[in-house]
Amino acid sequence: MDNTLPTEFDIIIIGTGLVESIISAAASRIGKRVLHVDTNDYYGGTWASFNLKSLQEQGTKPNEKQFENERCLQIGNDVFSIQDFSEKWHIIEHNEKENVTQTPEDNEKQLVETFEDKVTIQDESKEAKPNVNETKENSFSRDSLLNNSRKFNIDLVPKLHFARGEFVQLLISSNIARYAEYRSVSRVLTWVNNTLEVVPCSRSDVFANNRVSVIEKRMLMKLLTSLDEDDDNYKDNQDKTFLEFLKEKKLTPNLIHFVLYAIARSTDTTSCSEGIASTKRFLNSLGRFGKTPFLFSMYGSGETTQAFCRLSAVFGGIFALDRAQVGLMIEDDKVTKVFCQGQEICAEHFVLGAEKIPKLYTEHLKVNSYISRAVFITESSVMPSEQEHLTLFMYPAENGKPIVTVLELGSLTGTCPKNLFLVHLTAKQTTTPQEDFKHIIDNLFQFNDQSTEDIRKPKILWSCYFSLPETNSSDLKGTNHPPNLFVADGPDLDLDYDLTIKKAKDIFKQIYPGDEFLPRAPDPEEIIFGGEENEKENVEVTDTLQKDTTSLNDNN
Amino acid sequence: MAKTYDYLFKLLLIGDSGVGKTCVLFRFSEDAFNTTFISTIGIDFKIRTIDLDGKKIKLQIWDTAGQERFRTITTAYYRGAMGIMLVYDITNEKSFENIKNWIRNIEENASADVEKMLLGNKCELEEKRQVSKERGEQLAVEYGIKFIETSAKASIRVEDAFFTLARDIKTKMEKKLEASNPPKGGHKLTPTEPMKKPTSWLSRCTLL
Numbered sequence: 001m002d003n004t005l006p007t008e009f010d011i012i013i014i015g016t017g018l019v020e021s022i023i024s025a026a027a028s029r030i031g032k033r034v035l036h037v038d039t040n041d042y043y044g045g046t047w048a049s050f051n052l053k054s055l056q057e058q059g060t061k062p063n064e065k066q067f068e069n070e071r072c073l074q075i076g077n078d079v080f081s082i083q084d085f086s087e088k089w090h091i092i093e094h095n096e097k098e099n100v101t102q103t104p105e106d107n108e109k110q111l112v113e114t115f116e117d118k119v120t121i122q123d124e125s126k127e128a129k130p131n132v133n134e135t136k137e138n139s140f141s142r143d144s145l146l147n148n149s150r151k152f153n154i155d156l157v158p159k160l161h162f163a164r165g166e167f168v169q170l171l172i173s174s175n176i177a178r179y180a181e182y183r184s185v186s187r188v189l190t191w192v193n194n195t196l197e198v199v200p201c202s203r204s205d206v207f208a209n210n211r212v213s214v215i216e217k218r219m220l221m222k223l224l225t226s227l228d229e230d231d232d233n234y235k236d237n238q239d240k241t242f243l244e245f246l247k248e249k250k251l252t253p254n255l256i257h258f259v260l261y262a263i264a265r266s267t268d269t270t271s272c273s274e275g276i277a278s279t280k281r282f283l284n285s286l287g288r289f290g291k292t293p294f295l296f297s298m299y300g301s302g303e304t305t306q307a308f309c310r311l312s313a314v315f316g317g318i319f320a321l322d323r324a325q326v327g328l329m330i331e332d333d334k335v336t337k338v339f340c341q342g343q344e345i346c347a348e349h350f351v352l353g354a355e356k357i358p359k360l361y362t363e364h365l366k367v368n369s370y371i372s373r374a375v376f377i378t379e380s381s382v383m384p385s386e387q388e389h390l391t392l393f394m395y396p397a398e399n400g401k402p403i404v405t406v407l408e409l410g411s412l413t414g415t416c417p418k419n420l421f422l423v424h425l426t427a428k429q430t431t432t433p434q435e436d437f438k439h440i441i442d443n444l445f446q447f448n449d450q451s452t453e454d455i456r457k458p459k460i461l462w463s464c465y466f467s468l469p470e471t472n473s474s475d476l477k478g479t480n481h482p483p484n485l486f487v488a489d490g491p492d493l494d495l496d497y498d499l500t501i502k503k504a505k506d507i508f509k510q511i512y513p514g515d516e517f518l519p520r521a522p523d524p525e526e527i528i529f530g531g532e533e534n535e536k537e538n539v540e541v542t543d544t545l546q547k548d549t550t551s552l553n554d555n556n
Numbered sequence: 557m558a559k560t561y562d563y564l565f566k567l568l569l570i571g572d573s574g575v576g577k578t579c580v581l582f583r584f585s586e587d588a589f590n591t592t593f594i595s596t597i598g599i600d601f602k603i604r605t606i607d608l609d610g611k612k613i614k615l616q617i618w619d620t621a622g623q624e625r626f627r628t629i630t631t632a633y634y635r636g637a638m639g640i641m642l643v644y645d646i647t648n649e650k651s652f653e654n655i656k657n658w659i660r661n662i663e664e665n666a667s668a669d670v671e672k673m674l675l676g677n678k679c680e681l682e683e684k685r686q687v688s689k690e691r692g693e694q695l696a697v698e699y700g701i702k703f704i705e706t707s708a709k710a711s712i713r714v715e716d717a718f719f720t721l722a723r724d725i726k727t728k729m730e731k732k733l734e735a736s737n738p739p740k741g742g743h744k745l746t747p748t749e750p751m752k753k754p755t756s757w758l759s760r761c762t763l764l
């Protein structure tokens with residue numbers, strides 16, 4: 001196939017991480033000629049999702065090859081890419097008995113799933129019941145998991161969306177929501193007094209929770225209502241910590257725990273205003289979809305990046321992945337061209353993902369903080385139940401360990417095969433990922449190949465650890481890179497994408513100050529093609545909002 | 557909102573750049589052939605509702621958005637697809653040879669049992685033909701899929717093609733539906749619900 005690219009663009013974007021992809025979509029959307037390049041053969045960069053085999057390959061990937069070209073500055077650095085990747089099996093290689101995950105019925109079920117009319121949302125209680133009756137033995141082997149490799153979509157950066165957060169708002173207002181599907185998080189757990197507890201965040205949760213007394217329920221209710229409605233809380237308590245504030249409200253320790261650690265995702269030193277803001281954010285997103293405020297992208301968080309790339313392509317953006325030789329050509333302190341596989345391509349503006357910055361600019365940089373990550377494949381849930389849950393589990397900071405965000409995903413999320421769970425752990429790094437998560441494994445999991453067996457704990461069949469640099473473009477200010485070169489930050493520690501959009505929007509506004517950021521893309525039905533055959537183009541975009549397609553009801 | 561159809565099928569178009577995928581889509585959805593608009597506005601997907609054996613079937617047919625040109629189709633494009641039209645150009649040998657690459661791509665990314673169909677487009681250009689009808693038929697037999705030659709320009713058998721694919725999906729689906737009660741998919745986000753603030757936490761917790 002002809003691999004030759006056009007050679008003139010308004011903007012060239014290198015790297016397909018989320019910030020880059022949002023900028024790509026936004027620039028194409030306002031009619032700019034966009035070239036979007038990546039050296040990887042997949043979308044997403046350090047934000048990607050991988051199937052099991054390709055994630056394993058991340059550990060063995062050689063650094064980007066150097067190429068000879070004196071006229072350009074090769075892109076790519078080791079500072080902002082994935083670090084310390086390691087993975088390990090905890091199960092046998094083969095199994096005599098064939099695995100239980102891939103059966104003919106399984107395939108059939110998948111097919112039916114595909115045929116489901118995705119328009120109507122059913123009550124979650126009616127959702128698929130995992131086969132509890134099915135006799136389930138631990139018959140997994142490496143082979144059986146690898147044969148199902150494609151059913152895994154493992155995020156480097158798992159994220160959630162607040163149902164009424166800015167990101168969901170943007171997805172809807174820009175019409176990008178149509179490129180992806182979401183599932184709601186069905187429960188929030190926390191670790192209190194050495195046990196796992198369900199955090200009551202909806203009415204039904206409160207009732208299901210027999211660990212919270214009726215009096216406590218009233219107290220909790222009163223507090224949350226006052227936080228939700230009363231803005232004076234901010235002013236009166238400016239110098240306090242959120243913990244002090246909650247103590248003053250005379251809540252029981254149990255309730256303080258729920259609010260402080262799980263709902264507000266705070267620590268003992270979080271300021272009162274920050275704690276209140278987080279709590280409000282949580283409350284504000286309740287009651288829109290499902291029982292918690294959170295949504296997760298079906299098939300993994302990497303799909304989100306692709307949704308923005310799709311919009312960019314629909315509006316004319318040209319994509320070129322898997323380009324080994326990419327470099328910047330600089331004249332008079334400005335980037336003038338991108339060298340790409342033998343071609344020289346000009347543009348006015350250039351955006352680079354953090355891991356694509358040429359080494360010259362990262363030489364003296366030190367990354368200030370890292371994100372610790374772990375991924376486990378387990379054969380049961382941390383809190384088994386009849387229906388499959390999508391679980392957010394906030395593990396509070398303790399003994400010098402950071403707050404850990406745990407996401408447990410089942411097969412209904414399209415990220416792992418049936419009868420298995422994918423567990424994502426994320427925290428601000430204090431030492432190493434292994435150390436940062438050790439206490440959680442000790443308390444809640446067991447390795448399958450461990451000698452002692454505890455029937456209550458899920459077994460880890462495969463584990464994987466890595467670190468991600470927390471990039472902050474302000475660190476890059478001192479590197480005096482050319483003014484028409486913009487650096488897009490990599491992953492951050494936030495639970496959601498609101499900060500990510502802000503970063504993308506900031507860069508977009510610097511480049512195109514007068515233009516609208518991702519205005520609504522028309523629905524295909526709204527694009528009316530007038531005229532007869534071969535007549536001059538006559539495209540009219542109407543404003544009609546007649547839709548007979550997707551409609552989503554609140555399930556309050 | 558009342559549904560105006562019985563089934564919704566998501567279909568995809570795949571094949572080399574220039575084989576006429578977008579034109580085929582327009583012939584089917586608008587009954588038009590217009591080469592000028594295609595480059596000027598991105599085509600996302602088109603919708604047409606058809607009647608099949610008394611059932612209303614809404615076909616949502618997705619175009620590649622040009623991402624086939626440098627083989628950068630997103631994995632997300634394949635999610636939930638029930639049928640795929642593999643298109644080549646009968647006047648372009650290379651586009652025919654590439655079909656097997658596209659099939660590999662589908663195998664890697666689409667659901668294992670997605671219904672596929674092979675289209676040899678531009679069939680009115682008999683004098684420029686490079687790929688015989690027999691070779692098309694033979695390839696289809698190899699993959700166990702159906703085959704039709706079409707012309708988006710002369711409006712030849714484009715309807716047939718989509719009706720055939722839709723019927724095969726419907727048959728397959730009805731067979732499966734009889735067998736089981738499927739699990740639900742995910743949420744679609746739409747603007748039908750205004751982004752308003754909920755009245756209050758209290759109002760959702762009246763029983764407390």
Ligand SMILES: Nc1nc2c(ncn2[C@@H]2O[C@H](COP(=O)(O)OP(=O)(O)O)[C@@H](O)[C@H]2O)c(=O)[nH]1
Binds near residue numbers: 681
């Ligand atoms: N002669 C002829 N030309 C066609 C036919 N279908 C499409 N074309 C032309 O082929 C070119 C590519 O068509 P397009 O739909 O953009 O191809 P795509 O890249 O696969 O979407 C355009 O110039 C069309 O006019 C056809 O059936 N017959």
Ligand SMILES: [Mg+2]
Binds near residue numbers: 577619620
């Ligand atoms: Mg096209």
